[in-house]
Amino acid sequence: MTSVLAVLCGLAFIGKGVTHILDDGAVCVQTDFWRNASLANSLPVGAGVKASSSATRLCQDSPSVGQRAADLGGELPWLLFGALALLLFSRLLKAVMGQGPFTEAVAHRLSILGWFVTVGTPLAGLVVGWSQSWLVGSMAPIVGSGPTVSGPLVLALAGLTAVIMGKIMREGVRMREDLEGTI
Template identity: 80%
Template sequence: MNTRLTRTLTSITFALAVLSGLVFAGKGVTHMFDDGAVCVETHFWRNAPLADSLPTVKGVTASASTERLCQDSPSVGQRAADLGGELPWLLFASLALLLFSRLMKAVVRQGPFTDTVAQRLSVLGWFVAVGTPLAGLVAGWSHSWLVASMAPMVGSGPEVSGSLAGVLAGLAAVIMGKIMRQGVRMREDLEGTI
């Protein structure tokens, strides 16, 4: 196994995790204190010319060509809901990269076929399998609420953004972690009998 490459990958992954965390914090702070308009895309009127007669809240402009709603002076809740579309994914990415970095650090220190590596692979897998739909639900709900706060008749209820590929990848990592843990136990039993 190429330990230099693994160490480099571990360092890069940790740096990306820290960078994602900083972007998460910076975006949250700067966006909450921004006094500009909040815009959201909706595909409600994609096939209908409703932009001129769309029932919107006071201060909201609707654009049919871009399918966007913009609130000139948004409330704190609208600004937070606007952040809710991006911040869950940034937090998810930061934590997933941190868990992956820990996994790679264990590989460098102890080797790939150890109980610690198997456990960390399972933890990463469960985090990805559960965190993907959870981040998607928070982002989708925030988007739906923001649209409903600007055009009450357009709001369609909570939605989930993102894909289920992350769930499948997470479950695959959990299964691989279980297989590795079983292999580690078999190797320990074999070494004990020799």
């Protein structure tokens, strides 16, 4: 089942990229820069950019290639991260089903999955944050918002937990092998 989900996430990644490249519609981005500001009609936005009444949503009707790529960079990293995490999880489950839960292969694959989630979560969040920050900056040049990290960063803690559990399982496998050798 997880293999099917991984493939579906991969297909969603490819489909989203292809349809977004072929799309010629507006590119929109959400920003909280002006959330508490009281701006009338003098919003510091670029030419061709439409702002919502609260000035938290900016849309460019005829975006440049860079703006379209930055908009794509706000969506694709999490799809790719999800597809790869599900693929690694599928390999972990396959090892559990084939060899049993307390084997060196399972401990190794659990550690790999943990490191991937630990490093991949903030990396995907940075790519999304940088893309959105650049997109806001291209639509509203006066806004100097720096790159942000978006997404569920608590996943990094889950990844570290998986790394630790992989090390504990590896030590348990060694202890079991020593015990089997003694008996």
